[in-house]
Amino acid sequence: MGIKIVDLTVTFRNKVTAIDHANLEIPKGIFGLLGENGAGKTTLMRVLTTVLSPTSGTVTLDGILYSKGNFEKIQRKIGYLPQEIDLYPSLSVQECLEYMGDLSGIPKQIYKERIRYYLEKTNLSEHSRKKMKQLSGGMKRRVGLIQALLNEPEFLIVDEPTTGLDPEERIRIRNLLVDFSEERTVLFSTHVVEDLVATCNQLAVMKKGKFLYSGNIKELLNQAKGHIWICKTKEEQVVRELEKKYHISSKQYVGDELQMKLISEAQPKIECSSCEATLEDAYIYIVNKEAYY
Amino acid sequence: MYEIKISLTFQKQVYAIFFVIILSLVRGVTYSNEIGIALEAPIAILAFTFCADTYTQEIASKRLEIQRLYSMKKRIYCIYRRIVIQEIFLLVVAAASYGLFFLFQNPRTDGIGQSGLESEISQFLVYFAAISVTLGFWGLLSNLFSCFFQNMWAGIGGCLMLWMITNSSIGDRYFGAWNLFSYTFRKLENISDFSWICGKIVCICIGIMAVAVLPKIIEKRG
Numbered sequence: 001m002g003i004k005i006v007d008l009t010v011t012f013r014n015k016v017t018a019i020d021h022a023n024l025e026i027p028k029g030i031f032g033l034l035g036e037n038g039a040g041k042t043t044l045m046r047v048l049t050t051v052l053s054p055t056s057g058t059v060t061l062d063g064i065l066y067s068k069g070n071f072e073k074i075q076r077k078i079g080y081l082p083q084e085i086d087l088y089p090s091l092s093v094q095e096c097l098e099y100m101g102d103l104s105g106i107p108k109q110i111y112k113e114r115i116r117y118y119l120e121k122t123n124l125s126e127h128s129r130k131k132m133k134q135l136s137g138g139m140k141r142r143v144g145l146i147q148a149l150l151n152e153p154e155f156l157i158v159d160e161p162t163t164g165l166d167p168e169e170r171i172r173i174r175n176l177l178v179d180f181s182e183e184r185t186v187l188f189s190t191h192v193v194e195d196l197v198a199t200c201n202q203l204a205v206m207k208k209g210k211f212l213y214s215g216n217i218k219e220l221l222n223q224a225k226g227h228i229w230i231c232k233t234k235e236e237q238v239v240r241e242l243e244k245k246y247h248i249s250s251k252q253y254v255g256d257e258l259q260m261k262l263i264s265e266a267q268p269k270i271e272c273s274s275c276e277a278t279l280e281d282a283y284i285y286i287v288n289k290e291a292y293y
Numbered sequence: 294m295y296e297i298k299i300s301l302t303f304q305k306q307v308y309a310i311f312f313v314i315i316l317s318l319v320r321g322v323t324y325s326n327e328i329g330i331a332l333e334a335p336i337a338i339l340a341f342t343f344c345a346d347t348y349t350q351e352i353a354s355k356r357l358e359i360q361r362l363y364s365m366k367k368r369i370y371c372i373y374r375r376i377v378i379q380e381i382f383l384l385v386v387a388a389a390s391y392g393l394f395f396l397f398q399n400p401r402t403d404g405i406g407q408s409g410l411e412s413e414i415s416q417f418l419v420y421f422a423a424i425s426v427t428l429g430f431w432g433l434l435s436n437l438f439s440c441f442f443q444n445m446w447a448g449i450g451g452c453l454m455l456w457m458i459t460n461s462s463i464g465d466r467y468f469g470a471w472n473l474f475s476y477t478f479r480k481l482e483n484i485s486d487f488s489w490i491c492g493k494i495v496c497i498c499i500g501i502m503a504v505a506v507l508p509k510i511i512e513k514r515g
Contacts, residue, residue, distance in 0.1 A: 051358050051515070075362045086354035090298045099295040103363045103371065147359065 002027045002185050003048065003155065008057035010043050010209075018043035020209035021057070030181045032196035032203030032217075033189040034283055039206040041189045042083060045157050048187065049080045061155055079153030081144045083160050089133035093124060093143055096132050100147045111150055118146040121176050123169065137164035145173065149180060156186045162195050174199050193280045205286050213286050217279060224282035227265055231272035232257040242270065247288055249281045263288070299350075300375040301382055305343060309383065312339050313390035317397050324404035325413060326481055328394045329420040333427055333477045334460045336387050340428045341435035341452035343383060347375045348436060348511075349445040361515060369508045372436070380432050387424045391417060404481075423476040423493060430473070430496035431456075433503040440510050471495055 003026040010019040018040045035041050046052040047059060050071045059066040061074055088096045094115065101111030119125045122142040127135065132143065145161050158177070162170045170192075177186055178199050190196060196203055197217070204214035213220055228249070233239060234257050242248065247263040261275070262268055263285050277285070312335075320331045351357045360368055394400060402413060431452060439448030458464050459473040472478060475492025 046358070049358065049362065051361055072364065078362055080359055080362060082355055082358045084355050085359070087356065088295075088299055090302050091295055095295050095298070099299075100359070103360070103367050105364060105367060 002062070003187075004058075004060045005044075006058045008044075008047065008059060009055045010040075010047060010052060011055045018209055019047070019054075022206075022209065022211055024204055024211055024214055026185055026187060027202065028181075028183065028185050029202065030177060030186045030188050030200045032200040033187060033206065034191075034193070034196065034203060035206030036287065040209040041206055042159060043209075044206070045080070045082075045159055045187065045189060048155075048157055049078055050075055076151070077154040079148035079151060079156045081141075081148040081158045081161055083163075085140075085144050087132050087140065087143060087147070090131065092129050092131055093119070093135070093139075094128040096143065097146055097150065101150050104151045106151055114150055114152070115146065118149055118176075121172075122146060123172060138166065138169055141165060142169070142173065145176075154184055156180065156184065157189075158186065159189045160191065161188070162190060162192055170195065171198075193278075193283060197279050205283060207287050212289070220282045220286065221277050221279065224263075224277035224285040226274060227263060227285050228275050228277045228281045229262045229264060229268055229272040230259060230275045231262060231268065231270050232259045233270070234258070238270065242268070247284050249278075249284050294378075296371065296374045297378055300347060300378050306382070309339060309343060309386050313386055313393060317390055317393035322394060322398055322400045324481075325395070325400040325402045326404055326416055328391055328400065329416075329423065330477050330481075331394070332387065332390060332420070333424060334456070334474060336383070336390070336424060337427050337431045337456060337460075337474075338453075339386075340380075340383055340431035341456070342449055344376060344379050344432035345435040345439045345445045345448035345452075347379065347439070348372050349439045349443065349448070352443055353445070357515065365508065365512060369511060372440075372507065372511070373504075376432060376436060380428055383428045383432070384421075384425060387428060388421060391420060423489075426493045426496045426500075427473075427476070430500045433500050437503045437507060437510065440507065440514065443514055468492070 005022060005024040008019050008022045009017065011017045022044070033041050033044070043052065047054055047066075050066065054066070061077060064070050064074055066074060088099065091099060097115045098111065101115065102108070106114075119128055122145065124139065124142055124146075127139060132140065135143065141161060141164055145158065148156060148158065161177070162173055165173060174195055177188065180186065188196065188200060201217060202215065203217055203220070205212045205220075231242070232254065239258060239260070242260060242262060246268060248260050249263055250261040252259045261281065262272065263281060316332070316335050320335070322328055322331050351360050434455070435448040435452045437448075438451040439445050442448070455473075459468065460477070464472050464474065465478045470488040470491040472492045473496055475489035479489040480486055
């Protein structure tokens with residue numbers, strides 16, 4: 001089942017089209033959403049959470065059509081962590097989560113139990129008495145994630161949940177999301193490609209309101225295969241020329257030489273060798289594919 | 294009651310208390326029956342600035358995006374609870390500020406129609422009843438405007454305009470006993486004249502309408 005988006009278009013009052021005739025199927029499990037800033041990811045998530053209504057097209061969740069009459073039914077199935085959120089600064093972590101649990105209509109006994117469980121899972125138990133305004137950005141993010149999980153949603157939408165987290169915490173959150181995604185759908189939007197590699201099999205890449213790719217990560221890597229090149233040079237002039245001509249996905253000094261990873265449809269006219277594509281390379285290749293032709 | 298911590302933040306409590314302390318220090322009264330007149334209009338300003346962010350704080354903090362997933366009934370109930378909490382606080386502040394005038398200015402109690410402690414108590418009770426309606430009205434109205442325009446400043450600005458019109462000689466001339474500030478404009482010499490109650494009835498009627506309309510606005514505007 002999952003989510004099905006058919007010919008979705010969202011145009012704002014100022015005539016800006018944030019999503020342009022997009023089609024997508026999001027199956028059960030974790031589904032990654034990648035795209036540059038302003039690609040339309042947040043708009044898509046706002047449509048999926050019923051905050052925004054589409055200009056045209058249809059969206060269904062487990063076969064339920066997104067329409068005014070069904071919004072209440074859909075909203076009960078959703079958990080959402082927005083990109084920016086300032087949770088009640090005058091409440092403590094425990095109070096804030098209890099308050100939000102109460103508002104979401106979960107029986108007191110159940111939400112208390114879930115809060116205890118998720119505080120432990122996100123390593124926040126010892127901070128539960130701290131005021132929200134006293135928390136670091138990463139801690140606030142984790143509290144935000146807990147509130148999204150409280151009603152055990154069938155469809156969890158998380159917009160950059162790992163922003164501001166240290167590596168250990170990021171791994172912890174990723175693992176939590178993977179555990180949670182069993183028999184559920186999690187839409188995971190992030191700029192941190194590593195997080196998607198570690199958690200998802202499926203993903204979609206957005207650019208200017210359109211899906212450039214949706215499907216398996218392996219397939220995306222295959223598409224980029226043969227288009228990623230490594231070259232080394234000492235000459236600054238060569239580096240400048242290469243930067244002008246190609247997308248450089250990484251640069252690194254190896255001894256006294258500069259090693260560069262180039263993305264190019266055809267082999268660059270310089271001594272270089274083909275190499276394995278990472279998801280980051282594949283993403284850069286896909287979003288700039290038009291430019292290579 | 295987490296709503297208390299959310300809607301009565303420390304800063305809000307401090308500015309409300311400072312407001313009435315300063316008011317009771319700078320607004321001169323000679324007789325005790327002038328205290329109500331001195332307080333009603335400024336307390337209305339306090340009410341509409343205090344209550345303007347009751348719901349719009351959810352918009353400013355982006356919590357609204359999560360709130361929209363909750364049932365409408367819970368959301369509306371939550372707004373009403375916050376308003377009631379704020380109004381109770383303001384009522385206590387308004388009552389205390391009446392006492393502050395006695396403390397700081399020691400007004401005379403031998404004016405026309407004033408005769409001892411009993412008269413002072415009944416004078417205070419009338420003030421308390423009138424100010425309760427004033428607080429309720431301006432608090433509800435500013436929240437309603439804020440929710441409609443999804444902006445706290447629109448709530449404050451809208452109320453300020455209405456305040457300036459009704460709290461003026463023009464407002465008194467045009468609306469008379471039906472003016473929102475009829476208690477302020479009442480004739481102090483005529484203590485048996487309760488025609489100013491008409492203005493308070495107008496406040497109550499508009500307040501009831503604001504309570505009834507609020508769910509529709511939240512449903513429409515999010």
